[in-house]
Amino acid sequence: MENDETPVGIKRRDFIISSFILSAASFGCLSLTSCQAFSDWAVAEELTMSADRNDRFERGWKKLKEIDGDAGEKVIEALKDIAPDLGRYTIEYPFGDVYSREGLDVKSREIATVAALAAMGNAQPQLKVHIGAALNVGCSAQEIVEIIIQMSVYAGFPAALNAAAAAKAVFSERGIINV
Amino acid sequence: MENDETPVGIKRRDFIISSFILSAASFGCLSLTSCQAFSDWAVAEELTMSADRNDRFERGWKKLKEIDGDAGEKVIEALKDIAPDLGRYTIEYPFGDVYSREGLDVKSREIATVAALAAMGNAQPQLKVHIGAALNVGCSAQEIVEIIIQMSVYAGFPAALNAAAAAKAVFSERGIINV
């Protein structure tokens, strides 16, 4: 599906593990040690790395698109010329590992993220992405505003005012409010 | 009820508004301007202040106790010798105004607060109070741990590790984990 393609600029070194095992099996190897194809350490290495990439990267990429939508994709796209591995890690760790965890629903996760970014006050572009993400996963505009108002208590009024400006930009872009 | 009493050390200058209006009415004043007792500016001032205190302070105090429990009360108690008005404001604005708002349930509010305090990383005592508060309003220990793990993404691993240490202390105190 078009939506599930990996982004341009992220060097995909992954190798489909199932097809690899298939190949291995197709060699008719009866034991790993007696089989040339598998005695090569580098191949085994590739295998583990492929497995790694396959899983976390793919899962993360889907999660990123599910939560952040186009805005998330643009973040990764913008990294391709400068730090593609940071793009890969952004997919793998935050989305492949953390947002894919059970134990806290994704709406609550976005509430936590909007709160944290509003409170930190030094990550305006990410705050905008996650205000959009919060809307995507079911937060109402009102709930987002409530989180922002609450941050005046913990991080002060300037942090809340600047977060409100970020929300205004996102809500306006989405046609939620007319400015 | 014992639980609803205002804390010692917060100088209650409030004046029961109903009894004041009662008094006013008992003067038989037919109009405010013609009545000496009310033409005094200071009295009017007292009235508005009483009204103010009554509402926001009382609502905030109940909310504080409902959410933070004893830990919240201790925060206010600790301020009585140094900055009682900061104690009063802590009750009135965060709890009387913000936590009393509709539009976001109190569990989501505590998720936002734990996230923000963990991310800021410079408010360890308040983080502990709100980890406890999150438990009080229905967050599971697991959900709190999930918020903290997620903060490693936005504020870095040191912030998450220090928040985990705070959670460990609170969970241990509550007998949720044995350390």
Added chain:
Amino acid sequence: MENDETPVGIKRRDFIISSFILSAASFGCLSLTSCQAFSDWAVAEELTMSADRNDRFERGWKKLKEIDGDAGEKVIEALKDIAPDLGRYTIEYPFGDVYSREGLDVKSREIATVAALAAMGNAQPQLKVHIGAALNVGCSAQEIVEIIIQMSVYAGFPAALNAAAAAKAVFSERGIINV
């Protein structure tokens, strides 16, 4: 007076307390409990809320305009489409409660605020508003520059350099310096 009008967008639910008491008195109620009009809890509630709004909001609005001038008004105006209640709180708590306090003169209050915002380094719009406010309440341009230089000691040179850029913009806008 035009200058004292409340801003558009802030929903004024306040109720003039004096006229309410007047009305109460005009009922000829001799005691609050015996008077139907006042025995209604909701009305008493409305009364306290009106008193609250009246006092803190009006006092805060005047203080905001006195200190921040048009820049402050624009902050509130910008919130009307997104978070009018945050606008109301910004008037009520910082200005109605805190800046209206005795115990520290307003010039010292602005010195404190410019220092804090310069040191925090993540609230450039608010820093500009308060550099203007500092000028409004009697700080000289030189005193503001001294505060900023001093912040190089506590928050580092980047914080001081960025605050100097903010001061340059404000001073230039006011015609204090020609750039």
Added chain:
Amino acid sequence: MENDETPVGIKRRDFIISSFILSAASFGCLSLTSCQAFSDWAVAEELTMSADRNDRFERGWKKLKEIDGDAGEKVIEALKDIAPDLGRYTIEYPFGDVYSREGLDVKSREIATVAALAAMGNAQPQLKVHIGAALNVGCSAQEIVEIIIQMSVYAGFPAALNAAAAAKAVFSERGIINV
């Protein structure tokens, strides 16, 4: 080797991939799809997860011990009761992914980390661990002090003074200075 053991408390769900493939091969499966043992999704899932764990976790654990030594191990140990997965991530992402990268020598990496933690000023325990780590990978005590002095420029004197106190504690513990 004792030193390379994984820490207690980190639930090792890993599965030796080579032995697994071995087993698969030993089934004499000629193709993956025709082979019961591999048609089970859960097993495949386990495989990818094992591969994942194997690689990044093992590499990270060795790197953590090489760089941070016992101090790093204690960090992971302290998490076992509260957030073992955060411990696993701390091993996998910072150490398995980032510190294992080429392109910057490990001494330069510790210079960067000590600088960042000293400048942030809200991660004293981690700063101590990394001052020790910097010593472990070849920074001299003098070089560490130079980094700290330099942070007075970027984050202010309080940050530098508190980092110097952290260095004093670590150097004293290691017998580098006598206090």
Added chain:
Amino acid sequence: MENDETPVGIKRRDFIISSFILSAASFGCLSLTSCQAFSDWAVAEELTMSADRNDRFERGWKKLKEIDGDAGEKVIEALKDIAPDLGRYTIEYPFGDVYSREGLDVKSREIATVAALAAMGNAQPQLKVHIGAALNVGCSAQEIVEIIIQMSVYAGFPAALNAAAAAKAVFSERGIINV
């Protein structure tokens, strides 16, 4: 005077400027103006600058003791084993250069510093030193509390609460309050 001695551990390379002028005089110059070598403006400038250099440390040391008192001295003392040059810089730049400037009275300077450190929230030891310093230069306890209350607006309630705890410790130590 005992109080003016430089701290142990700070290498004193300073030289009494008067003895230098004495040396100049020993060249036979009876007056500075009648002596060619010294009548040169540039030389006089040079002399002043030497004095100044001398002066930065000496002036800073006096200023530090005047403002921070024993607490400041202890800060420098604590650095002697680990980073004496950071101690020297702390005397020379913040106190010799910045606090010695005209253009802002020292009381206003301490108001700015207490505000900044309270707002930053990650420099508790320095905040305590400067709460003491503020008292030393004429701030009342009440004025310090007002600054702290005001920081709840700009940096949030946790920052204000933690600063209040610092003030409580300092005021108690000084016998201003009994706890």
Added chain:
Amino acid sequence: MENDETPVGIKRRDFIISSFILSAASFGCLSLTSCQAFSDWAVAEELTMSADRNDRFERGWKKLKEIDGDAGEKVIEALKDIAPDLGRYTIEYPFGDVYSREGLDVKSREIATVAALAAMGNAQPQLKVHIGAALNVGCSAQEIVEIIIQMSVYAGFPAALNAAAAAKAVFSERGIINV
């Protein structure tokens, strides 16, 4: 040389030390050691210190231009209308004192600075200057990217992503990458 000129707006009070020694010689001293006035160690020390003072600005200015190049000069230039003394201090303390120190090579110093500014996340203009400075003193683009990736661990992904955007702008401006 054009490149070594001091910036407009910074008052040059410096004095060529050699002319001072010349003056000394004009007193009839044939050699420094045979001349009582100058044979005094303290005097020589004093002379050195004068030179040193002279030196802080001159040394700092050269260091600033060597490290930061034109970008550094523009920072100082931008201050001339608003806070020229902050410009002077920026030259004297960070560059005349700190970057001129021995004990840590200048490449390591820039690694530390890029790391700190990326982690702090509220000093984007200074981060750009120092990414350029890092290139100037021998860091490769790849090494800078590695530092930035590493900051995702300590300060979170938003800090790393914003630093990557800063690096992209600088690398693009220098023609290192084509965007």
